[in-house]
Structures are given as structure tokens and as C-alpha cells.
Amino acid sequence: MASQFLILKSELILICLNNDKFVIIKNFFIAPINKLLLCMWYFFEAGGPMMYPLLICSILTVAYTIERSFHFFRAGRSADVPQVIHDLIEKEQFDQALRLAETSPGPVSAVLAKGLMHAGEKKEFIEEEITLEGTTEIKRLSKHLHLIELISRIAPLMGLLGTVLGMVNAFQQVAQANSSVDPSMLAGGIWEALITTAAGLGVAIPSMIVHHLLEEKVQSFAFLMKYYGSEAIKHLEK
Secondary structure, X not given: OEEEEEEOOOOXXXXXXXXXXXXXXXXXXXXXXHHHHHHHHHHHHHOOOOHHHHHHHHHHHHHHHHXXXXXXXXXXXXXXXXXXXXXXXXXOOHHHHHHHHHHOOOHHHHHHHHHHOOOOOOHHHHHHHHHHHHHHHHHHHOOOHHHHHHHHHHHHHHHHHHHHHXXXXXXXXXXXXXXXXXXXXXXXXXXXXXHHHHHHHHHHHHHHHHHHHHHHHHHHHHHHHHHHHHHHHHHHOO
């Protein structure tokens, strides 16, 4: 079965080819949102099989973006707490600072808590513990970011692959047509093949932007952990 959709201003014409019979449904009013969805579905089908992995990539990007945004929001909820902990450390109120650090969310508080647990020990040991905790927190913050970056890199290649496959199919149809070659046949095959390239770029560009923004957030947390950790070591060392 082959289907073709033609969307006009206020009506939808659905032409279905089934056993050489055409069924035309006219004057069927639909809302603008339904027109948009049908138009998107038409382009999705016309793009060929590579549209499915691109759809999966877009869903993964949206899902990981929401998950990471929620995680960063939760981690930065108590942005002023590290400064309060730092002030308590300077006053050598280590027990109170440790209690506050352990009960406060966020990677910076976790790093300070790890240092406070070893207050009074050798500087090298405290540095090692803080560095290890900082590395663990950065790894936790960077979770799934490499997948978003991977999608931003492979989506254009997947779109290009779909275009190449579509072009091969279009020229194959022209070759099979022998002498009765219709230029519109080739043109139609080419524009349908280019849909996957556009779709690949449409997935890759937002993914690249999202990855950059999230990576900047990770670097911001990394700087705060390094700053407050280094300041804490000055007061916690033996």
C-alpha cells in the first residue's frame, strides 16, 4: 500500500492506493495541530528507514537533557551553602561545618564533607581524599553527557547515509525506467533523499547546543569544588 497526503488550507485530501483503486476523502476539517502532525509524519515516511534511528536519537537527547537539567538544578539548589561551610572552617568550627556539609545537597558540599572528615591529618592525605571525591562528583555530573555529544556527532552522518541510500534508490528507478525517463521522477527521489540530511542536522544542532550548555555547568561545579577544596585544605591540614 502506498499513501500520499496533500494538505490544503481547510481540508485534507487523503489518497490511498490499494489494489489499483483510489479512495479520495475530501472536505475533512482538522485542527492546525493535526495538519502539522500529518505533515511531519509524511516527511518522516518520505525520509526512509534512517529516520527511525534519528527519531530515537532525538528522543534520547530530550530525555537526557531533562534528566541532567533536573540533576543540576538539585545540585545547585544550595548555592550559598559552600560559602557558609567555608566561613565555619575558617573559624575552626569543624564539627558544625561537617554536619552542614553532610546534610546539604550538591557536589561542593560533598567535597568539603570529605575534607572535614579528615581534619587534622596530613595535608597530602587530605588533598588526595578531596581530589578523589572531586573526581567522583565530576564523573557523576558528566553522566550521559558523552551520549549527547555522540548523538550530535553521528546524527549528521546518519542523515547523510540516508540521503545516499535515497539517491541510490532514485537512480535505480531511473535506470529501470529505460527510455521513458521522467525528470520529475528523479527530482522527487532527490528531494525525498535530502529529507534525512535535514533531519540529521535538525537533531545534531540542538544536541550540540545542549551538550555545550551542560558541559559549561559541569565546568562551573568543577571550579567551585577546586576553589573551596583548596581553601579548606589550608585550615584542615595538621
